[in-house]
Amino acid sequence: GAVVSQHPSWVICKSGTSVKIECRSLDFQATTMFWYRQFPKQSLMLMATSNEGSKATYEQGVEKDKFLINHASLTLSTLTVTSAHPEDSSFYICSASFANTGELFFGEGSRLTVL
Amino acid sequence: QQQVKQSPQSLIVQKGGISIINCAYENTAFDYFPWYQQFPGKGPALLIAIRPDVSEKKEGRFTISFNKSAKQFSLHIMDSQPGDSATYFCAARRGSNYKLTFGKGTLLTVNP
Numbered sequence: 379g380a381v382v383s384q385h386p387s388w389v390i391c392k393s394g395t396s397v398k399i400e401c402r403s404l405d406f407q408a409t410t411m412f413w414y415r416q417f418p419k420q421s422l423m424l425m426a427t428s429n430e431g432s433k434a435t436y437e438q439g440v441e442k443d444k445f446l447i448n449h450a451s452l453t454l455s456t457l458t459v460t461s462a463h464p465e466d467s468s469f470y471i472c473s474a475s476f477a478n479t480g481e482l483f484f485g486e487g488s489r490l491t492v493l
Numbered sequence: 494q495q496q497v498k499q500s501p502q503s504l505i506v507q508k509g510g511i512s513i514i515n516c517a518y519e520n521t522a523f524d525y526f527p528w529y530q531q532f533p534g535k536g537p538a539l540l541i542a543i544r545p546d547v548s549e550k551k552e553g554r555f556t557i558s559f560n561k562s563a564k565q566f567s568l569h570i571m572d573s574q575p576g577d578s579a580t581y582f583c584a585a586r587r588g589s590n591y592k593l594t595f596g597k598g599t600l601l602t603v604n605p
């Protein structure tokens with residue numbers, strides 16, 4: 379299957395700092411990428427849909443100023459958690475839509491811990 | 494409103510047995526039904542997917558059965574192995590760029 383790379387895989391930061399997570403589709407172009415958040419033993423919660431060259435569409439209840447998403451190219455989307463607080467600690471996962479088949483491939487996830 | 498209902502929440506199967514996970518959906522506009530496997534600390538991996546024009550799809554030990562009239566689909570894992578122990582998510586989607594709606598997941602444990 380297609381490969382989606384996420385970096386970093388884990389990050390620890392102090393409260394008040396900003397953290398950027400990258401999501402890259404390595405062997406295909408993705409016009410649409412999705413960002414999810416997952417709490418322990420729970421399902422994936424969609425945060426936003428990111429389309430290349432346009433503003434992200436955020437799900438209800440997700441603060442767009444808190445979670446900045448940029449999709450500057452067909453292979454890269456970034457999620458920046460601004461002024462992170464301990465309650466932002468979570469597992470963040472991106473996915474990319476393979477245009478030819480519509481299949482969705484996920485990154486390995488990024489574990490964020492805010493102290 | 495939960496659009497995709499998944500059951501059971503957890504499942505314990507002996508090695509060599511058959512694991513069956515069920516999902517039901519509400520939106521008849523869904524046209525793509527994937528199953529994902531997730532190991533702890535990892536992202537979900539696409540396992541197998543089906544579209545509503547077929548009733549069954551098999552890939553190795555994994556089979557999806559799809560019942561359009563009942564709006565249900567299920568994952569069967571034949572000859573279950575301890576390495577299959579993971580969380581499985583069913584999902585549904587409308588169109589190629591629309592978001593996936595996930596079930597709540599099933600934690601499968603295969604005992605040796």
